[in-house]
Amino acid sequence: MILFMGLLSDPTLVHTMSVCRKEGIEFVFFDTNKFLFMGEYEWNAISGEGFLDNGEILLEFPDSSFSGVYSRLIFLSQQQSQEKLIELSIRMQILMEVISSLKEVIVVNRPHSDQSNRAKMYHLNLLRKCGFLIPQSLLTNRKEEVLRFVQTHSKVIYKGASSEKTIVSLYSSESTKQLDLLQNSPVLFQEYIEGVDIRTHMVGNQFFTEQILSKGIDYRFHKETNTFSTTEIPQSLEEKCLRYQELSSLSFIGFDFKKTTSGKYYIMEANPMPGYDSYDRRLDLKISKALIQLLQGSSPAYT
């Protein structure tokens, strides 16, 4: 049996559960939002024993009836008082601790494995050390550095430095006018890599890849112009993905690449909690089926 932990408003989690249902695979859904607001718990950090109760479902650990846990912990903190925010944060920390510590069960992905994606420049450096090509990048809060960087590249994009969702945008003369704001909020600038977008989902040691042709700089926000097609990445690139998996201990990763016309692959990031459902639908549910296999313990995982 598989344990799903997350929100019913999360389309990726709902998609995975619906594939499970269609395939006749038993699962339990634990609503983490209910747990954050009204949950009770007890957790012995040394023995790895305890329970989580969200008022609907009581989970007692260890529980050998679960072969795998798919957790997508999303913290919806909007419109809460400071006091409530602290209360929710502590429960979230407990959830992360429990999920990270579960023994003899496959967990996709353990929250305390790799959070480097929250610091994009550090994350890029780790990817670089795994052998990936990265775009020339600059993280700064200094106007003069940006002007110097922009002068050395024909096209530059900019985006956030953390995991907060930002729209990747092309640098223009209009952007220069905003550089005085930098001092209070650093920004990540990168050389623009001309080419097509490639998204590879790595499930255990299996790879599922799509190529995306888009008229926009950030294809996620130009859905009407995108053309998707199935493709494969070279074995040498897969090996680098495996190196990153070894480093991060993540079983399920979404890699974003740019492929140039000369066939070079530049990595943009490795997502530890990929929202994969739209790719999966185009790929005849191959990703979710591989993920479910992994959670059933019938294919190799990194856990």
Place this chain on the structure above:
Amino acid sequence: MRPILLIGPREDSVLLHFANYARANNCNVYHCSDLSDIQFSIWMDSELGGNVQFFPSNNESSISQFSLFLHCAYELFPAVLESDRSFQMNEKFASLWSLCAINQFPVINRPGLLDWQFDKVWGKTSIKAHNIPNLHVSNSKGVVTAWNLRSSGKEVHIENRITSSRAMFTEGESLKQWLKEHVSGQYRMIFPTNSDYIVHLIIGNWTTLLLNETEYNPDLPDNKALLSEIHRELTKYGVSFYVVISTFVDGKLKILRIETDPPFEWYKDVEESVHFNLLQLLQDTQTKGGLSNDSFYGLVK
């Protein structure tokens, strides 16, 4: 001497006392309590790797070879409700994390895959087996049950994580009384067998005993072996300045707490030695980048 950039709250006594010592020893020291205090840049390239620099002020030239000393860095990033400020805070946090992790020179303490959440890291190591029994409980009823069912320990240390209130009890009635004043809470309970502690401070490869309230000799081989194990694990993760608080349980040294942001008050009696060793570590030339945790993650520069 290589300049040192201190990062932490403006009034942090660890940083203030160290700054005085370092300046008296002709070292240039800068203190940053908000990333907006300085200007910085991190350049990154596939072949050349990362290059970090900061500008103490707009008119000064850049400093690209510097050590970093962080203390209580989380205090610079309080939880905020307003979305723009929250975004700005996350961007600064991510930038500081990157700056510290990528800098090629010594960093106290260098963040890794889980930023500065070092306790989450060693929960996965062999150190966990040496921890004193502890429990997380979501309500006061659970606290009383846990107290009644405790298998070892004559006392309980309890923290209400919502209010950060802490207390220690040796008998149940006092605990129940305290709970009446902390009905609304989420609790962490630790069960040592006594309140006699051994406190070690570690800076790089230097260790000093700050306190020994027990009748045991902390220099016994078993105790030294435990400290070595902690040192080996923590060094892998970039931690080079920390305090280990331990106590004996059934004749064996058990860890009560590892504190990676030790307060000045804990070591003020030996501050001269501590500051000397901190400065030595931050000026280390043999381990340029050697304090990086990359080797543990299986990465080669």
